[in-house]
Amino acid sequence: MSIESDLRKDGITVVSKLDTLVVNNIARNIAKKIVATFPQLNFDETDLFIKLARIDMYKASIPDGIAEANYFYKNSSIYFNEKIEFEDLEEFAIHECIHHLQAIKTKQNKLVRMGLCKFNALAPIGMGINEAAVQLMTSKIIGIAPDFVKYYGIEFKSSSPSYYPMECQLVEEMAFVTSYDVLYESTFNSNDNFKNTFIQATSEKDFLEIQESIDSILKYEEKISKLTNSLEEDNISDKACKSITHKINNYKEKITSIFMKAQDLIISSYFDKSFSRITHLEDLDNYRRKLESFKNIICKHEGYFFFDNYYIEKMCALEHKSNMLENGEIETAVSANKTNKFILLITKLKNIILKNGTHIESKD
Secondary structure (H helix, E strand, O other): OOHHHHHHHOOOEEEEEOOHHHHHHHHHHHHHHHHHHOHHHOOOHHHHHHHHHOOEEEEEEOOOOOOOEEEEOOOOEEEEEOOOOHHHHHHHHHHHHHHHHHEEEOOOOOEEEEOOEEOOOOOOEOHHHHHHHHHHHHHHHHOOOOEEEEEOOEEEEEOOOOOOHHHHHHHHHHHHHHOHHHHHHHHHHOOOHHHHHHHHHOOHHHHHHHHHHHHHHHHHHHHHHHHHHHOOOOOOOHHHHHHHHHHHHHHHHHHHHHHHHHHHHHHHHHHHHHHHOOOOHHHHHHHHHHHHHHOOOOOEOOOOOHHHHHHHHHHHHHHHHHHHHHOOOOOOOOOHHHOOHHHHHHHHHHHHHHHOOOOOOOOO
8 A cells, every 4th residue: 555545544635845954954953852851861963863854754734633743654754734833843743753763664664663562463552652652752852841631530730731641641650660761761762671660560461451551542532533523524413413422422431431440550550569579667668758759640530539548558558567677577566655656647647538528448
């Protein structure tokens, strides 16, 4: 199938090719920004410029609901929506240029890997994680300020408020486990370091489930976008409109459910395994600080109590663990006349939550 046929399938029609000088200027600026933003990755600016300058770039007619810029690996080209202002091309090019740097192809020009995403005969695996990781890096390069957003009833502070916010949020929570440096290195260099580091801290089963969840969110969002566009078609009947709206709402509910389950799995998988590895009081203090820190990135929606319940449960377990470590791993009760201040804090926290109407549930 020709490139033109592939483009037509997505409704993309080429309008004009960007001048070589324009492409070189975009490539030079992006190479410089990547090096400045990620010094720890030791990129060579000249090498990056040469790779990016080889990309053919086009202005094209692109339907609403499709990304404003699209990278096609088959001919290593980027297609920009013709409506994008000339001075904004560079900003839209960053995400797609990173895709170009990620692409690993066979001698037959078959794409086998792009960052955190692997391609097989059936379907790509890890597309959602990769798109999110690339967007997080793009946001960092551009300098987008995090902002509070609400999508599908879920509220959180997003590093990418407008593009892939749900996927980006879950990947940021995964990066909390692995570190951002591991995420960036693995995404740029198309290797399994991020995956393996996360698995080591959790489990392979949980990683695969979270990866599948992020892929599903991406797919449902694409379906919502297409259905939303169809609502704008001329002469659409009321019956068809109601049917499409019902499907959209159903997909939104699925996204909410998938997202919250994935977040809960990240929390329980990481912190349960980390707890089992506590052998010294220093480990315990580090664990407590990490659990406290995770509160700053948690996403919530109405009726969500999992993290609050989990937090209280683990804080109580930490107190018991601390008591054991201080007494040489011997099971002891806290003396009545030496009531620990931490126990008082937990009791106070429970009372506050109960006063606010939060039902404390067990993990089971």
